[in-house]
Amino acid sequence: MDPTPIILGMVAGSMGTLAIQSLAQRKVKRALADAARTAPEAREQGLQRRETLDMHNRLAVLEEIVTDQPRRLEAEIDSLR
Numbered sequence: 001m002d003p004t005p006i007i008l009g010m011v012a013g014s015m016g017t018l019a020i021q022s023l024a025q026r027k028v029k030r031a032l033a034d035a036a037r038t039a040p041e042a043r044e045q046g047l048q049r050r051e052t053l054d055m056h057n058r059l060a061v062l063e064e065i066v067t068d069q070p071r072r073l074e075a076e077i078d079s080l081r
Helices: 004-067 072-080
Strands: none
Touching: none
């Protein structure tokens, strides 16, 4: 029996496996690069959301102070002294 077809089959299979692994590695590198680019943007958006929530909370406090009855506000200020 001639071993040539078996050897050629093994070589072709090995080359196919290496080609698939190479393509998969490229795809993973591309995906990691994309994730690295979008991660700072996501962090920045999170910081902006937190700042916006803080501003809304501060605005709510200011609105409460402005619309509050003056005597109640005076009483609270006096109680803090």
